[in-house]
Amino acid sequence: MLRERINTETKAAMKAKQTLRLTTLRLINAAIKDKDIAARSGDNVDGVSDDQILAILSKMIKQRRDSATAYEEANRMELAEQERAEIEVIEEFLPRKLDDDEVTAAIDAAMKKVGASSIRDMGKVMAELKSSHAGQMDFGKVGGMIKQRLG
Known part of the structure; x- marks a missing residue:
């Protein structure tokens, strides 16, 4: 399950003191929890599915690409690089891109x-x-x- 894999990677990043990776993984978990809360309507107690998590991750990547472009236009290269580094972490959890x-x-x-x-x-x-x-x-x-x- 994708959620378990993200939690395992979060713990590993904590132990390895990988700050950027840990921050990004926490952002992923927060986005998933937000979606879980929104999805809790009546009989849905399991939370979001792996497909919904993939959609969340795709949306996060799109947001970061847009931000990186905006930072580049504003000549803020350090912030653009940070956004790209976050994209790399998020992409680890997506399936292989089709050619x-x-x-x-x-x-x-x-x-x-x-x-x-x-x-x-x-x-x-x-x-x-x-x-x-x-x-x-x-x-x-x-x-x-x-x-x-x-x-």
Whole structure:
């Protein structure tokens, strides 16, 4: 389970006195706990699933990339480097990224599975890809690829 792996890595970072790594892992745990609290509605007592944790991690990476770009534009390179170091720690918990050929094959398979034939089916294709390939591809780029195929 992804949550257990993150907790184990947090303890190891504490023992090894890896400050940046420990801080980043604590931020990950805090984001997961926030989502757990938000998800506790009635019968959901287990908290968030691994797929939801992957979505949290992907969102955290996107936020850090945006921050790093903003810091670079403001000529604050030390802060941009810190954001990139945090990205590296977070990426350790994501599945391997698919290469371009694998992404194309995944798009084709998802389009076939949902029976996509026009641009109106783009949401169905994206939903299928997000459920089957969470954390494995950049959905911003994938959206453009799907539009090309359906448009």
